[in-house]
Amino acid sequence: MATRMSDERPSNAGGRDAPCSGIRIDRRALLVGGSLAAAGLLTGSCRKLGRRGRSPVFVAGRQTYDGPLVATLRDGLIAGGLDLAAMRGKRVLLKPNLVEPTRAAPYVTTDPRVVRAAADVFRSAGAHVVVGEGPGHVRDTDMALDASGLNAVLVEDRIPFADLNYEETGWRPNSGRTSRLDGFHFPRSVLEADLIVSMPKMKTHHWTGVTASLKNLYGTIPGIRYGWPKNVLHHAGIPQSVFDINASLPRMIAIVDGIECMEGDGPIMGTPKPMGAIVVGTNGAAVDATVCRLMGVAPERIGYLALAADRLGPIDAARIEPRGDDWRTLARPFTLLDVPHLHGLRLGEPGSGTP
Amino acid sequence: MTRTWLDDCLDRLAARDVFAYRPGLPSASEPAAVSALALIAHGRIAEATRALDELERLHGAANRGATDREPARLAWESAWALSAWAFADRRGEPGARRRDASAKEALRVLMASSGKDGGETQSFVGHDPTLIAWPWVDGTHSWLEPTALGVLALKAVGRFDDRRARNGVRLIEDRQLPGGGCNYGNTVVLGQVLRAHLQPTGMALVAWIGEPSRSERVRTLDFAVRHWRAARTAPSLGWILMGLTAHGAWPRGANDALGQAARSPSAAGFGEYHIGLLTLAATGPSNPWLEDVRRAGTDADESIREHAVRLRSEEREVE
Numbered sequence: 001m002a003t004r005m006s007d008e009r010p011s012n013a014g015g016r017d018a019p020c021s022g023i024r025i026d027r028r029a030l031l032v033g034g035s036l037a038a039a040g041l042l043t044g045s046c047r048k049l050g051r052r053g054r055s056p057v058f059v060a061g062r063q064t065y066d067g068p069l070v071a072t073l074r075d076g077l078i079a080g081g082l083d084l085a086a087m088r089g090k091r092v093l094l095k096p097n098l099v100e101p102t103r104a105a106p107y108v109t110t111d112p113r114v115v116r117a118a119a120d121v122f123r124s125a126g127a128h129v130v131v132g133e134g135p136g137h138v139r140d141t142d143m144a145l146d147a148s149g150l151n152a153v154l155v156e157d158r159i160p161f162a163d164l165n166y167e168e169t170g171w172r173p174n175s176g177r178t179s180r181l182d183g184f185h186f187p188r189s190v191l192e193a194d195l196i197v198s199m200p201k202m203k204t205h206h207w208t209g210v211t212a213s214l215k216n217l218y219g220t221i222p223g224i225r226y227g228w229p230k231n232v233l234h235h236a237g238i239p240q241s242v243f244d245i246n247a248s249l250p251r252m253i254a255i256v257d258g259i260e261c262m263e264g265d266g267p268i269m270g271t272p273k274p275m276g277a278i279v280v281g282t283n284g285a286a287v288d289a290t291v292c293r294l295m296g297v298a299p300e301r302i303g304y305l306a307l308a309a310d311r312l313g314p315i316d317a318a319r320i321e322p323r324g325d326d327w328r329t330l331a332r333p334f335t336l337l338d339v340p341h342l343h344g345l346r347l348g349e350p351g352s353g354t355p
Numbered sequence: 356m357t358r359t360w361l362d363d364c365l366d367r368l369a370a371r372d373v374f375a376y377r378p379g380l381p382s383a384s385e386p387a388a389v390s391a392l393a394l395i396a397h398g399r400i401a402e403a404t405r406a407l408d409e410l411e412r413l414h415g416a417a418n419r420g421a422t423d424r425e426p427a428r429l430a431w432e433s434a435w436a437l438s439a440w441a442f443a444d445r446r447g448e449p450g451a452r453r454r455d456a457s458a459k460e461a462l463r464v465l466m467a468s469s470g471k472d473g474g475e476t477q478s479f480v481g482h483d484p485t486l487i488a489w490p491w492v493d494g495t496h497s498w499l500e501p502t503a504l505g506v507l508a509l510k511a512v513g514r515f516d517d518r519r520a521r522n523g524v525r526l527i528e529d530r531q532l533p534g535g536g537c538n539y540g541n542t543v544v545l546g547q548v549l550r551a552h553l554q555p556t557g558m559a560l561v562a563w564i565g566e567p568s569r570s571e572r573v574r575t576l577d578f579a580v581r582h583w584r585a586a587r588t589a590p591s592l593g594w595i596l597m598g599l600t601a602h603g604a605w606p607r608g609a610n611d612a613l614g615q616a617a618r619s620p621s622a623a624g625f626g627e628y629h630i631g632l633l634t635l636a637a638t639g640p641s642n643p644w645l646e647d648v649r650r651a652g653t654d655a656d657e658s659i660r661e662h663a664v665r666l667r668s669e670e671r672e673v674e
Contacts, residue, residue, distance in 0.1 A: 102550060131622075137539050139500065140554045142588035142621050142629070154622035161622040166376035166383070206545055224376075224383070227491020227498065228539050235495055269547045339545060 035250035036082075036282055041090075041195060046081025046282065049321055055286035055314050056081050056321040059294070060278045061330040063259050069117035069278070073255060076280030077121065079323040082253060088126030093162070093193035094118050096257075097200045097216050100137040100268050101148035107260045107272045110199050112153040114257045114278075118197060119159050132189045134164030134219045137268070139228050141165060162189035165223035176247030178307055179240035181232075184248055185225040195251050196220070198284060202258035202275065202291055204266035206337045208238055209302050209345045210295060211267050212288040213254035214312070217245050239303030246284060246312055254287040255280050258294065263334040277330055285313030286320045293317070293347065296333030301345045360617045361637050364630045368394055369402035371627055374409055378624040384413050388435035389631030392442055396635055396643045400448050406627075407443050407450060410436050411457045430468030430489060431501040433461040434508035441511040442644050455665055462512065462666055465489075465505055466519065470497025481533075481543025488519070488526040499530045499540035499555050503562035507648060510565065512666055515652040527559045528571050535578030551578060553591040560598030564645055565652030576602055584612070589625070592616050593632030597642060601649075605640035613637050 037047045049056060058076040063069070077084060096110035119129045131154060135144040141163045145151035154161050167187035174183045190196065200216035208215060218230060218241075226232045233241040246252065258277035264270040277294060281287035285308040289299035299305045299315045309315045336342045374387035391406035414436050440458045444451035473484030473496050488502035506523035514520055530540050536551025537559045543549065556579055563572055579599055583606055586592035596609050617633050635644065 100550070100552075138552055138554070139539075140552070140588055140590035141623060143552070143554070143586075143591050145622060146587055151620075151622050155620045159622070163377050163623045166380065168381055206547075223491075225492075227495070228500065229498070231490065231495035231498070232492050265545070265547050269549065337545065 036195075036253070039194065039251060041083055041086050041251070042081050042282060043078075043083045049081070053314060054319050054321045055281065055283040056323050057279065057281040057283075057286050057290045058323040059290065059325050059327045059330065060280075061276055061325040063276050063278050065111050065113045065259055069114060070120045072278050073114075073117050073280065074121045076255070076278060076324065077253075080253070080281040082282055084121075084125040087122060087195070090127045090194040091192060092122045092127040092129050093189055093196045094122075094129060094131045095196055095198050095216060095219060096131065096133055096148075096150065097211075097219065097267075098133045098135045098144045098148050098150065099219070100135065101144050103147050105272075106149070107262050107270075108201070108203075108268060109148045109150075110201050110257045111259065112148060112150040114255070114259070115150060115199060116153050116157060116159075118199060118255055119157065122197075127195075130160050130162050130189055130193075132162035132164045132187070132220075134187065134222055136218060136223075136229050139165070139223065162187065164189065164220055165228075167222065169222050169225055172248050174244045174248055175250075176240075176244030179236040179244050181236050181241065181244060184245060185222060186220060186249070187222050190220045190249065193251070195253065196249060198252055198254045200254070200256055201262065202256055202277070202279070202295065203262040204264060204270055204295070204334050204336055206265050206267070206269075206339070207341070208242075208304065209336065209342055210288070210292050210297050212256055212291040213252070213284040214246050214288050214304055214308060215242050217249060217252065218242065220249065221245065239307055242304035243307040243312070246308065252284055253280075253282045254284045256287060256291055258291065261295075261334070263295075263336075265337050271335075273332075273334055275330070275332065283313035285309065285315055289315035289317070290320060290322075290327055294327050294331045296331060296347050297336075297345050298347045298349070360614050361634060364617060364634045365394065365397055365399060368406070368627060368630055368634065369399055372405060372409070374406050374627040374631075376628045377626040380626065382409050382413060383628075384410055384432035384435050386626055386628035386631060387413065388439040389635060390627045391439045392644050393631045393635040395442055395446050395448065396638045400443075400446050403443060403448055404450050407439060407448065407454065410439055411454055414457055414461060429492065430465050431491065431504045433464040434489075434501070434504040436461045437465065437508040438504075438511045438644075438648075441508075442647055445647050446643075458512075459666055461508075465508060468493055468505075471495060479545050480541060481548070482541070483529050486522065486526045486529055488523040497526055497540075499527060499537055500558055502526050502540075503555075503558040506562040507564075510648050510651050513651050515565065524563065524566060527562055528569075531559070531571070531575050532578075535574030535576075536582070537575060551582075553579075553582065553586045553595040555594075556582075557591070557594030557596070557598035561594070561601045561645065564601040565649040576604065580604060580606070584608070586612070587616060587619065588621075589616055589629035589632045593636040596636040597645065600636075600640055600642050601645050603640075610637065610639070 058079040101109045164187040169185040198213035198216045205211040256279040258275045261273040261275045262270040263273040292299040368390045374382045374390045387406045387410040391403040394403035470490040488497040489505040502523045509520040537555045583595045
């Protein structure tokens, strides 16, 4: 395995080769989609859809941070198949993306108003809500909380925060087995959560093309074991480690902040891209595939989504049940960095397999 | 006499048995080391013993129980232990001598750890990836913060001129951003200049303590002088102020800023780590810890020389 930097070139970042072909997938990874149903967290209609191989994804357009986000998220979670009545007494970990916040560029990170709205929805349902994050580039988590605006919201609403970079950890075997990693040290709050809600910002990524709910779970990996950046994962391959982490953390759903997004040189140095969208679903792969289409990117060309397809969930549009607004009316192409490893990712480009 | 936030914080550190990053978490090496450094720096030497012993327990337990699933104590944590124990030794902390064997082991762990050459990445990063210092985790690239901690530890034990310390100093110079300041250790990626942050900038400046003046480092000192007021949290403020102190640039208003940071609400809560950093930085323009490290560079201090000789002799026994 070649040595790589923090923002290293992933081995299957979206080139024309079939991503990770020939990699043997552990059967446990195939069971991820069923974990939420097994835990009794999905509605009956969603379980039926799942048996037919379709996953519902809710998209809401014309959203603003000062709008009725609580109603939007509640509608989205119900439409996405989550049984809110089953959340009473459950431990819910909201995982925003605070990778490297700066007041100068709020579109880098998940907006705190979306986190507040999600906390309201789950608290209203009787869940115990904790917000947790392990920023990948900054050791000063308090700075990340402060610069992102999240600290003020959490203090005001008395929402506890779990510093995932510094918590005590427990070992969990790698259920994905596409990387050479035997397993992962996860923070206690991650291991104890009944439900993890991945809350990424909709962004381009200069190595993987797109980052959304699956890639966001890099922030569940504790810096105290893996460093800042979490270079162990980069050395193991970004698409592979994204897949493996998600395969090892099956009870994840997604709420994507697609209101003020980032294009170009994401995930840190890109430019703002207003979209006004919220995307919600109980399957991260299906949500991320929909996010890609909103961004004008072919999901099957994104390395970790190609791995996830039909293992962690569907990415084929025919196997995703659209709910809410029609994503086709909201889609606007995102500018991708003009580098060879990101060529060929666009919907409709030769080799993308998507019209 | 009016009690200050500093008195309250030092009393809290002195009374603790657990030295953690956050309330409710177990002890960890870095909070224990920072707590001990702070107490000693404020002259509360005997009260630092619990933190120093806890550091020894953590370091020893980790290495005894090392397996794939529970890896050995990481080198950057050993660096913290070395720095704290060396300061305690110099300042006459009662238990210092009985930790010599642990210090020797910490030094062995630190010296055995090394980053990987990343030469093949040269075309898309702005720094020199062939420079080798310390990684966070063995088998990966060298990064700025573990390197700063490694350099500081070697300086603290009198190895100012060690090749590893020299390489570390050079690597940190190379990881400065073009406009000054540092981040975790990437400067330019795919042609894009990245952002600086105050905590790693402060750590870089502290790691350069006692080095002869070099124009290459001026831009980072300038960055710190210009931007330190943006630091509002304990890790960033503590480190950037110590970084300025290390170069004789303790700024006006620093004490007020430290007090304000100590009183600011944090959703995550303050651990001993945060209190330790604030109180350690609050020693002001003549920080005793940094002064000891600086004196180690001149090789003029008898107690540092003696400590270094003891570590070297025990190292030979291992070999």
